[in-house]
Amino acid sequence: MQGFYHSIDTFGAVDGRGIRYVLFLSGCELGCEFCHNPDTWEQGRNTISVEEILKDIRRYRRFYDASNGGITVSGGEPLLQADFVAELFKHCRRENVHTTLDTSGYAPQNAIRKVLPYSNAVLFSLKAANSATHRKLTGKDNALILNNLNLAASLSKVTVRYVIIPGINNSHAEITDLSKIIRKLPQLVAVELLPYHTLGRSKWDQLGKPYPLPGIPPADENDVHQVRQWLQDKNIITC
Numbered sequence: 001m002q003g004f005y006h007s008i009d010t011f012g013a014v015d016g017r018g019i020r021y022v023l024f025l026s027g028c029e030l031g032c033e034f035c036h037n038p039d040t041w042e043q044g045r046n047t048i049s050v051e052e053i054l055k056d057i058r059r060y061r062r063f064y065d066a067s068n069g070g071i072t073v074s075g076g077e078p079l080l081q082a083d084f085v086a087e088l089f090k091h092c093r094r095e096n097v098h099t100t101l102d103t104s105g106y107a108p109q110n111a112i113r114k115v116l117p118y119s120n121a122v123l124f125s126l127k128a129a130n131s132a133t134h135r136k137l138t139g140k141d142n143a144l145i146l147n148n149l150n151l152a153a154s155l156s157k158v159t160v161r162y163v164i165i166p167g168i169n170n171s172h173a174e175i176t177d178l179s180k181i182i183r184k185l186p187q188l189v190a191v192e193l194l195p196y197h198t199l200g201r202s203k204w205d206q207l208g209k210p211y212p213l214p215g216i217p218p219a220d221e222n223d224v225h226q227v228r229q230w231l232q233d234k235n236i237i238t239c
């Protein structure tokens, strides 16, 4: 089976536990203003097969095993190619390769149901808890995403990823809404806090797209500390 992909990082260290084979699939239906991979939005023509990926993983397998790592499928939005990811993860699980799905959750529920049975872990990137903030940041409402977060947390081990964007999604009200969402999930879910940065800006320039957040500074330690404190005050686990 073939999937549309953007790129591969054979030694990823930030998208899940240990050293990971990170496959970036192409295609995304959100348009996040802070996206650092806008070049993954279009599906493009580059394809790769499940067998080619497995062969590649076997070459570096000892590094993944030694570090308790595995494979992460990211994007773009991997759930837009749910059949492909499910097939890939099914084979990885057979070969005892730890599987992590890195998703925005913006996909049909049946996509989640196809992939999650084969995912050891899910990195679920929630852009904003408040619906209006979410719409401003991504162009889309977050109702479907929140339903999918709930479903994902009932099917796999989920970590919510939250990019702190100063002045946009880090107010006390926004973080209170976030904590309410996390506390209602069917299992204990930690929140990984990621500071907004502007390193992806050059990609917007290369694509000839105006950068949507020109005046927003990167999040600093204080921004992260404040959000962490507010979440911990509500007994939310952060990492």
Ligand code: SF4
Pocket: 028, 029, 030, 031, 032, 034, 035, 036, 037, 038, 040, 075, 076, 077, 104
């Ligand atoms: S979901 Fe991810 S890839 Fe898609 S626009 Fe948002 S940040 Fe970019």
